[in-house]
Amino acid sequence: MARMPLAERRRQLTEAAIRAMTRDGVSRTTTRSIAAEAGVSLSVFHYCFDSKQALLESVLTMITDHYIAVVKEAIRPRATLRETVRAGFQAYWDHVAARPAEHMLTYDLTQYALREPGFEHLARRQYELYCETYAQLLEQLGRQTGFELLVPVPVLARYLAAMTDGVTLNFLVLGDADAAAGILDMVTDHVAGLIRER
Known part of the structure; x- marks a missing residue:
């Protein structure tokens, strides 16, 4: 070898x-x-x-890093702020649609970590990583567009992590892509309403 x-x-x-x-x-x-x-x-x-814990953390990081890269690439200034925000959500959603089994794995990892004594911190780290990711993306959006948020970044980051987590699980269970797209449109409008010019 x-x-x-x-x-x-x-x-x-x-x-x-x-x-x-x-x-x-x-x-x-x-x-x-x-x-x-x-x-x-x-x-x-x-x-x-x-340890297996170290491996599981590496798995979570790799999966998250992959879709972060996809979303970061998509978040670039568009004709309107709403279009810029929606493009970021669409990039994430395209990743979910292309790799549903990988996203299902993230839920399996969460459940495993919560049930296995000594692994609970991995589930916590997983969700902290999601929030950190959204905070980075929001800061990138602010730098690129020159806008500022009407709510603190950590609060909106946690909201977005919870929202995408829920809509992803909903899609994995029900398989309704149209419903997911409608939710993402609604959240896009909500997020765009929380941003103003500096």
């Missing part, structure tokens, strides 16, 4: 974990099955991750 830098090997194992957990569920995925999925020995896995 060719030697690979540690960061690259961790990325490889994290991607393998996402595939295995998406297919088999978090509770049924073992470190052995992840190593097999990645095509490496179990000792390589343990060299890269000192």
Whole structure:
């Protein structure tokens, strides 16, 4: 087996974990099955991750980082502020529609972390990461548009994290893309109403 830098090997194992957990569920995925999925020995896995908790945190970070990159790319000034905000939501939603199993995995990770003693902090970290992500996106929007929010960034960030979490789960359960689009339109109008020119 060719030697690979540690960061690259961790990325490889994290991607393998996402595939295995998406297919088999978090509770049924073992470190052995992840190593097999990645095509490496179990000792390589343990060299890269000192615990399953560390791996799960890497999985959450990778999934979140991917859709953050997609949304950041989409949030660029458009003809109107509303169009700019809606483009960000649409980019997130396109990610959900293209990768529903990956988003379902995030809920499985939450449930697993809440039920497994000693893993509760991962669920907390997951939702903190969502709020931090929205705060970054809101700050990016403010820099790009020259507008300011009428509510504190942390409050709106938590609201948006809860809203997208709910609409995503609703879509995964009911499969109604039109209803999801209507909700995103309504939230876009709400968010645009909380922004003013400096």
